[in-house]
Amino acid sequence: MRIGELARRTGITARMLRYYEEQGLITPQRGDNGYRDYDEALIERAEKIRCFLDAGVPTRAVAPMLHCVEHPHEVxxxxxxxxxxxxxxxxxxxxxxxxxxxxxxxxxxxxxxxxxxxxxxxxxxx
The missing domain is CATH 1.20.5 (Single alpha-helices involved in coiled-coils or other helix-helix interfaces)
Structure with missing residues (x-):
């Protein structure tokens, strides 16, 4: 899906989603045309990121927290x-x-x- 669709489905602005990408928190695939392609799994991840940030968690702490939440068996x-x-x-x-x-x-x-x-x-x- 394109960034606009991800934004619509998560309620997170495209600008903020690009920020998440810049920070290495989400990684879309790139199509042959160079366009970003966001898969379904990024919907839940983007929502988790927003929840952490809304709770005041600093951006630098979000990635390790996401890893713990998404892979608790590794912690x-x-x-x-x-x-x-x-x-x-x-x-x-x-x-x-x-x-x-x-x-x-x-x-x-x-x-x-x-x-x-x-x-x-x-x-x-x-």
Whole structure:
């Protein structure tokens, strides 16, 4: 499939997909005409990449994380201690971000409820 089709099916812009390619995160085949040809497997991979990046994982950490997710049978504790340490750091950083997002969501919910109460009170007074 062409990049436009991959973009449509994943919801990721063609520009971002090209960035993934520049970073070595996805590798399309090249046709005889030189056009990129993205296979079906890249749909799921591109979606995983987007999820990692949306979670705040730095681009440099995405490739090893993808490898671990896609080939868990190859990952053993003695394979790469530095990789494990990086994964733990990223997991902990994501947990902190999730906590922060949950606090922000709770604050927004409280504000919305307060606004709803004020609006209801104003309607009763009118």
């Amino acid at each position: 053993t504790p003695d394979t790469a201690p530095e990789l494990r340490a990086m994964l733990v750091r990223e997991r902990d950083r994501m947990a902190e971000r999730i906590d922060s997002l949950e606090r922000n969501r709770a604050s927004l919910t409280d504000l919305i409820h307060a606004m709803d109460r004020d609006e209801a009170q104003a309607a009763r007074s009118a």
